Amino acid sequence: MTDYSNTDPGMLQFVNQFYAAPQVGFAAVGLDNARAMLDAFPDMVDLPAVEIGEVRDIEVTGADGPLKARLYVPANVKPNSPALIFYHGGGWVMGGLDSHDRPCRRICAVGDIVVLAVDYRLAPEHAFPAAVDDAVAAFHWACENADKLGIDKTKLAVGGDSAGGNIAASIALSLRGDVRGEPAFQLLIYPALQAFGKTQSHERFGQGYALDKADMNFFITSYAGENANTSKDARLWPLLADDFKNAPPAYIITAGQDPLQDDGIQYASQLEKSGINATHKHYPSMTHGFCSMTALSPDALQALEDAARYVGAVLRA
Numbered sequence: 001m002t003d004y005s006n007t008d009p010g011m012l013q014f015v016n017q018f019y020a021a022p023q024v025g026f027a028a029v030g031l032d033n034a035r036a037m038l039d040a041f042p043d044m045v046d047l048p049a050v051e052i053g054e055v056r057d058i059e060v061t062g063a064d065g066p067l068k069a070r071l072y073v074p075a076n077v078k079p080n081s082p083a084l085i086f087y088h089g090g091g092w093v094m095g096g097l098d099s100h101d102r103p104c105r106r107i108c109a110v111g112d113i114v115v116l117a118v119d120y121r122l123a124p125e126h127a128f129p130a131a132v133d134d135a136v137a138a139f140h141w142a143c144e145n146a147d148k149l150g151i152d153k154t155k156l157a158v159g160g161d162s163a164g165g166n167i168a169a170s171i172a173l174s175l176r177g178d179v180r181g182e183p184a185f186q187l188l189i190y191p192a193l194q195a196f197g198k199t200q201s202h203e204r205f206g207q208g209y210a211l212d213k214a215d216m217n218f219f220i221t222s223y224a225g226e227n228a229n230t231s232k233d234a235r236l237w238p239l240l241a242d243d244f245k246n247a248p249p250a251y252i253i254t255a256g257q258d259p260l261q262d263d264g265i266q267y268a269s270q271l272e273k274s275g276i277n278a279t280h281k282h283y284p285s286m287t288h289g290f291c292s293m294t295a296l297s298p299d300a301l302q303a304l305e306d307a308a309r310y311v312g313a314v315l316r317a
Contacts, residue, residue, distance in 0.1 A: 011296065014296055015209060038094040038095050050102075053075035058070070058071055067119055072105060073114055074113065083116060084159050084185075087165075087167040088117065092131055107304070107311070128236055158172055158185075162189070164191075184248055186251075189307070194239040196229060204259075209288065245276075250267075250276065251278075251311060257284075260288060290303070
């Protein structure tokens with residue numbers, strides 16, 4: 001029986017609604033409905049969008065053509081601002097600029113940094129490594145166009161939640177030492193970093209916490225095929241990297257009632273063993289996705305704003 005005795009009341013409200021649906025889970029409803037569910041998610045569980053200096057839809061260069069992107073500029077922005085490139089979550093198959101507009105605005109406003117959200121190609125229409133390739137291309141584009149964007153390419157971080165955290169970690173490691181530019185920081189919000197079924201949290205929280213095994217398997221196989229969980233490609237599973245030396249410092253958020261909890265914990269440990277500054281913030285009563293559920297929990301709002309302040313301060317230092 002699932003134990004919710006330590007679950008945040010707002011998260012429990014969400015979990016109860018999730019399992020009260022006629023069809024439970026993203027895999028069960030099918031891809032089109034799953035995408036519609038995530039698009040409707042912000043109005044149901046997130047606080048209204050905060051006002052910032054400017055929001056502008058633009059295009060960036062992806063690995064196979066232009067990609068939609070959204071630029072968030074804080075009020076009273078200064079020249080050569082630090083910036084964060086944000087890659088949204090959604091199991092590599094859902095989500096986009098609108099599904100994560102509110103957290104991007106809040107990071108911009110509270111962190112006082114420019115945020116560039118990138119609408120990378122989704123699976124299964126575009127399987128791995130399309131999303132990673134797009135993320136790399138978008139990062140290089142931002143470096144090349146730093147002056148036009150008003151940002152400092154030496155203070156350019158990468159970040160994302162869940163699948164977006166996977167992508168951000170992947171390129172944070174793969175772009176180490178790249179002469180065209182490399183990330184100065186990584187913000188990972190409950191990231192997926194290794195094959196599913198490998199850890200205690202995958203098993204313990206793989207049913208009953210609104211991110212079930214069936215959904216994880218649906219996401220992973222849609223993204224990287226039936227053999228994804230046996231892949232040795234570190235671009236897919238960053239925890240398989242040969243080493244973590246010279247990786248950018250990190251701020252890692254994990255939720256205590258999330259199957260992906262151990263992914264973030266192990267990644268922070270690997271960075272620390274390599275002498276990399278990794279700030280790990282763990283929220284025991286939270287479920288996966290909580291940073292996008294700020295209307296349900298004051299603690300969720302606090303967690304996202306604390307992360308934004310930290311990243312902004314580090315990049316301005």
